[in-house]
Amino acid sequence: MQTGRIIRLLGGFYTVNSEGKIFETRARGNFRKKNVKPLVGDFVDFENDYILAVHDRRNFLVRPAIANIDQVVVVMSSVEPKFNRNLMDRFLVLLEHRHIHGMIYLTKTDLSKLDLSDYESIGYEVFERPADLLYELKDKVTVFMGQTGVGKSTLLNKIAPELKLATGEISIALGRGKHTTRHVELYEVASGRIADTPGFSSLDYEVDNIPELNRCFIDIYEISAACKFRECTHTHEPSCAVKLAVGNGEIIKSRFESFLQLSSEINKTREVYQKNAKKPQ
Ligand SMILES: Nc1nc2c(ncn2[C@@H]2O[C@H](COP(=O)(O)OP(=O)(O)OP(=O)(O)O)[C@@H](O)[C@H]2O)c(=O)[nH]1
Numbered sequence: 113m114q115t116g117r118i119i120r121l122l123g124g125f126y127t128v129n130s131e132g133k134i135f136e137t138r139a140r141g142n143f144r145k146k147n148v149k150p151l152v153g154d155f156v157d158f159e160n161d162y163i164l165a166v167h168d169r170r171n172f173l174v175r176p177a178i179a180n181i182d183q184v185v186v187v188m189s190s191v192e193p194k195f196n197r198n199l200m201d202r203f204l205v206l207l208e209h210r211h212i213h214g215m216i217y218l219t220k221t222d223l224s225k226l227d228l229s230d231y232e233s234i235g236y237e238v239f240e241r242p243a244d245l246l247y248e249l250k251d252k253v254t255v256f257m258g259q260t261g262v263g264k265s266t267l268l269n270k271i272a273p274e275l276k277l278a279t280g281e282i283s284i285a286l287g288r289g290k291h292t293t294r295h296v297e298l299y300e301v302a303s304g305r306i307a308d309t310p311g312f313s314s315l316d317y318e319v320d321n322i323p324e325l326n327r328c329f330i331d332i333y334e335i336s337a338a339c340k341f342r343e344c345t346h347t348h349e350p351s352c353a354v355k356l357a358v359g360n361g362e363i364i365k366s367r368f369e370s371f372l373q374l375s376s377e378i379n380k381t382r383e384v385y386q387k388n389a390k391k392p393q
């Protein structure tokens with residue numbers, strides 16, 4: 113038996129890298145029954161080209177389906193598609209929920225400048241130059257996420273020209289077309305590994321199922337420790353440290369707005385769920 117890491121899923125075959133050697137493997141049928149479908153990024157035991165076991169995961173994402181991610185670069189455009197703080201917060205919250213380190217990369221700054229230093233003060237690094245990002249990729253597995261058209265492929269081509277990703281169009285060859293998302297691959301670059309993923313619309317990032325929203329807004333979470341009530345929703349309660357901090361500018365106003373919007377979305381989903389649960393079967 114050997115151990116290795118899945119670096120590609122294509123046409124039902126898992127490509128496994130074991131000590132630099134490449135193996136084409138398949139997953140045994142019983143994996144599906146146990147509901148542990150191997151993912152790209154998984155460490156696995158395999159024998160005779162069959163995966164026998166998947167090691168415990170540190171984290172994973174559903175879209176793209178990748179496990180054991182070190183960091184995600186949230187790619188945001190400063191102009192087209194229009195920059196949207198709420199959408200950026202949705203990405204960041206999803207990553208906190210999954211315990212994955214998130215960073216921000218701002219594209220098209222040649223067309224329009226944007227100041228995101230307030231996000232840096234929360235703790236999210238903001239990059240605008242490929243060379244600066246390149247340094248961060250070393251020895252890490254990095255996933256790039258962003259809406260369609262923000263310039264992910266353009267950025268990746270600057271970082272790794274050898275990938276020759278098609279820009280400004282949907283590339284079928286790399287499985288980036290609408291109906292060909294089954295191809296997931298980790299590419300070796302800058303002594304790290306990166307995963308390119310198809311563009312997402314905001315709807316792909318439904319965050320209405322996150323029970324610990326408070327924790328996922330890292331800036332709000334830190335300050336909420338000082339709220340009078342432990343279960344404070346930061347809306348109507350007296351002695352709310354978060355509302356106070358929004359008032360004096362310590363918490364970014366747009367972050368608080370995102371928080372309130374996501375809270376209400378989550379509550380609505382919960383209500384629907386509870387209503388359905390009460391219905392007789
Ligand atoms: N001016 C300017 N245009 C850019 C920049 N980055 C990307 N673009 C343009 O924006 C358009 C979309 O870029 P892509 O790299 O294809 O976008 P993408 O995020 O990969 O899109 P998907 O493949 O749909 O996920 C192209 O026309 C690029 O030429 C930039 O830094 N400055």
Ligand SMILES: [Zn+2]
Pocket residue numbers: 336339340344345346347349351352353354355
């Ligand atoms: Zn509060």
